[in-house]
Amino acid sequence: MAIASPGPTCHNGHCMFYRFEAEIPLRWVDVDSAGVVNNAVYLSLMEQARYAYFSHLGLMEDHNVPFVLAEATLQFVKPGRLGMNVTVAACTTKLGKTSFHMSYEVRSGEEVLCKAKAALVFVDEQMQPTALPDAFRETVGQFEELAGD
Helix, strand or coil, rough: CCCCCCCEEEECCEEEECCCEEEEEHHHHHCCCCCEEEHHHHHHHHHHHHHHHHCCCCCCCCCCEEEEECCCCECCCCCCCCCCCCCEEEEEEECCEEEEEEEEEEEEEEEEEEEEECCCCCCCCCEEEEEHHHHHHHHHHHHHHHCCC
C-alpha cells in the first residue's frame, strides 16, 4: 500500500482536500462476470483505506478498532473494472462528541469511480456510544487541520 499526500481534487466545482491515499488492489472476487467491480466492494475498499489511514496516524498500533460504521452514502460515478489500479483517498471532515465523519474517493488514475461519506461512532465494550479519546481527537484534528468543536 502506497501512502501519499495528494492534495485537493475538484469535480464539478466542488473541491475536497485529501491528505491521505492508499493503493488498494482489486481482487478477482471483486468483479462480476462482465469484469465490473461489484458495488458492495467499494465499502470494503474504503474500510481498507480507513485502516491504513488510522495506521498511518499511529492510532491502530494495538490493532483494536474501537469504532463502528453507523452510516455510509456512496455515489457511483464510473464503473471500476478488473485490472485497474485503484487508490482510495480518505479524510476526516468532522470530529463530534462520540462520532466522526469521513469522506472518500475511489480512483483509477485521474478518474473518480466512487465518492462516499461515512459516519463512524466510538463504542465501549457493550457497543454503546462513548466519547472520542483525546489522543484520537488531537492526532486526527492536527493531521486534518480541523478546528476544535
